[in-house]
Amino acid sequence: MKPINECIICGSRSFSQQFSKPSATGDEFTLVKCDECGLKFLSQVPDEKEIIQYYKKQYFTQRTDRGYDDYFSGKIKNEIERVFKLNLADLDFFRFENTLGSKRYALDIGCAAGYFVNYLKEKSWHSQGIDVSKVCVDHARKMKFDVRQGDYIITDFHNKFNLITLWATIEHLHRPDLVLKKAYKDLKTDGRLYLSTCRIDGFNFMKIFGKKWRFFNFPEHIYFFSYRTLKRLLNNSGFEVIVYKTYGSNIGKSGFLIRKIFDFLAKKLYLGDMLIISAKKI
Secondary structure, rough: OOOOOOOOOOOOOEEEEEEEEOOOOOEEEEEEEEEOOOOOOEEEOOOOOOOOHHHHHHHHOOOOOOOOOOOOOOHHHHHHHHHHHHHHHHHHHHHHHHHHOOOOOOEEOOOOOOHHHHHHHHOOOOOOOOOOOOOHHHHHOOOOOOOOEHHHHOOOOOOOOOEEEEEOOOHHHOHHHHHHHHHHHHHHEEEEEEEEEEOOOOOOHHHHOOOOOOOOOOOOOOOOOOOOHHHHHHOOOOOOEEEEEOEEEEEOOOOOHHHHHHHHHHHHOOOOOEEEEEEEOO
């Protein structure tokens, strides 16, 4: 295990324990809160090599509170595409896209099976992806998507990007601060950074569920951001937030009227337990 001894936002070493919870393998992990800036994260995590065991095939093919029914199925692919298309509309992507020339470059960090890479490819983008999961990258390559396996922080790319995305990825990273600083360097001057992540704190639906909140998956999820802490981290990395939205309630069953009502309220009133952000270089 690898302890996290310093806050990645403010550098504080003073933390308050929140609660502990076991992983799928039975190992106990503890959530702490930075006493200085309020960022919440796990006090210790498996290192970059050890944590790969949590992302083996069963994480993507067996329904648990941590994974998917079958991430590689057409049904899940369609649902994922539905969500990121809604996110793109909320982030004013299509207007931004229209300002670009014919050569448009994008990178999806934590791309999993490459669904977003493919979406942009079909829109004539030069799109690439990177992920640590071998099973996901192998699937993406079978589909002829331009995806590579590896650690983004130590991976060089031949070109600058108009768009870099981290869809439900930043909470999984050991060093989100270093990833954002590298993304800043890899973006073109007028480029955009889009990201989504689970949203903690503030007035939102996560309060209803407590420890049983759907995103308290330890140790797959390491960092838990509020809008305030994520904005501060982005500012530290050289970014300015342009658009901020929330969505998702997890109340009621998917497709039922009660879920639709609460999801509508989550987006309309900024009550969602997911957040999305568009940011640009300062």
